Structures are given as C-alpha cells and as structure tokens.
Amino acid sequence: MTSRVAVGIAGTGSYAPERVLTNHYFEKLVDTSDEWIVQRTGIKERRFAAPEQATSDLCVIAAQRALEAAKLDANDLDLIILGTLTPDFLLPASSCLIQHALGAKRAGAFDVGAACTGFLTALHTGEAFIAAGRAKHVLVIGAECLSRFLDMTDRSSCILFGDGAGAAVLAPLSECKRGEILRTSLGADGSSFDVIHMVAGGSRNPPSAGSVERGEHFIRLRGREVFRFAVHKMAELIEHMAEGHDQSEISLVVPHQVNQRIIESAVDRLGWSMDKVFVNIEQYGNTSAATVPMAFDEAVRSGRIEQGKLVIFCAFGAGLTWGGTLLRW
Secondary structure, X not given: OOOOOOEEEEEXXXXXXXXXXXXXXXXXXXXXXXXXXXXXXXXXXXXXXXXOOOHHHHHHHHHHHXXXXXXXOHHHOOEEEEEOOOOOXXXXXXXXXXXXHHOOOOOEEEEEOOHHHHHHHHHHHHHHHHHOOOOOOEEEEEEEEHHHHOOOOOHHHHXXXXXXXXXXXEEEHHHHOOOEEEEEEEEEOHHHHHHEEOOOOOOOOOOOHHHHHOOOOOOEEOHHHHHHHHHHHHHHHHHHHHOOOOHHHEEEEEEOOOOHXXXXXXXXXXXXXXXXXXXXXXXXXXXXXXXXXXXXXXHHHOOOOOXXXXXXXXXXXXXXXXXXXXXXX
C-alpha cells in the first residue's frame, strides 16, 4: 500500500476589487443606516468588482500572489480547483479560464459548487490529490462576484455581500515545511436547500423574460434560519477540529466571515476568547467562498499565526453545506 503524502500550504494570496462601497451607499437604496448595518452584521464596507471584471479576473490576481509566495511558476501546477457560486459562465468552468490566463499549461482544472464552503471543498479535494500521489502542486481558490446577483431593493441581502478572491498553493509538506493539513471534514443537508438559494438560472427554472422580471436570479435567504444554523454549526465545527487539543495549542481560528454577531455568538457558546479569532468582515462583507482564504492570507501576511501552532478553518453555506480544517503552521 502506498503511504499517504503529508500536505502543506506553500503560499497564499488574495485580491479585493478597488471599488469600495460603504454602508452609506445603501442608505440611498433601502430603509437602513450605517449604525443599523454595523450593529447587526459588523460590516462597514465591502468591495464590488468593476464592470469589466468577472470572477476569473479576481482569481488570477489572487493566484499570481499565491504562486509568488510559494516561489513557484504556473507551469509547476498539476491542478487548479476553484470554489465559487458565481462563475463567469455556466459553461465552461471558470477554472479553465484561470488556467489559460496563468499560463499553467500542465494543469488540469475544474470548479466545485459548495457556496460559502467552496474554498474548503476545493482545499480538501486538492489535499486528497497530493496525499494520494496523484498531484504535486495544486492551486485552490475561493472567489465570488456576488454583486452581480444582489437585489438592491432587498435590505436583508444586499447589505451583506461583497466580491473578492483568495488562493492557496498546496504542496507536499516535505517541500513547503509549513501549513500541514491534519484534519478535514465536509457535510451537507440538502433538505434545507431553500434557506439560501437562487430560484432561476438552472435547469429546473431556466432563464426567461419572466424569471428576470420576477427577480428570480437574485440571492434569497431567510436570515433568522441562517443565523440559528450558522451559530450552531460554527461552534460544532470549531469544537470538532480542536478535539484532542488544548486551547493553548490553537494559534488562530479563521471562520467564514458571515456575520460578526454569528461569529461572536458561536465563540461565546464555546467559552473561547475572540482574541483567537481572525475577523475582517468589517472591510469586505461576506464574500462567500472567498472569505476564509482572504482572511487567512491577511493573517499570514500580518504575522498573526504563531509558528508550530494550530489553525482552524470553518465554513458553511447554501446547500446547506459545511466544512472544517485543522492545520499546523
């Protein structure tokens, strides 16, 4: 039997579009205020992609930064995996556009659709390829252009989301010497598919003049149900990933940046300190699959992670889906 290859994170990168929308922008569109949004979500501003930018454009910049950090060339990549719910096209996969733009001629490419859990799904898949000896260098990305799918008359959703991309290059631990992936977990509950969803645009409800007129191509969510699920699931994922380890061993928790109140409620339920949790939702809002890799890249570059200690990722989203990762930095 072939022994399992230990896998680490060789480099990270992220990119947020230049256009900044503060909460005051939404005061002109819906019945809200900066104070109301900050109090309920923790968000002060978010980034929206420029009209000429699509999801793959954001990914390419984040990927180039991750490759630079890993000291690798695009032609060193064996595989590119993108987690997104906002691809450039339904066909082809946006990962193929990224592969071409990077010049990664040796790499295979595919997308995974797990909404806000997309990056962790891509990360776990890439780790499995390397661990099984089927790849050596894998680029995993989480990215979204959610601004293209927001109903700007719906206060419950339009204030929450932003655009961005985060990336990580995976490699054998023997090569990169850090970020060893120790534990992974993925889960789903399709019975609650309509808690967060888009009604039209797929094969069940194809695009039509009527679906556009009815606003069925926008993100819809049931906020209270999302809140309850998210607090419970975040606490559960953190606890599961930390199992067998003392809190003192945990350097940082990097959660899905869904809502400041949700993160604080989950951490309070565990009896942990927010000092161990990295939060940047104030600047970027909820960027879905991009939140964890963007936050992790920021944490790495700002020196927030202690060498040799543990890091926990956790995410959850439409599907419903969820995932957790434990790694040693």
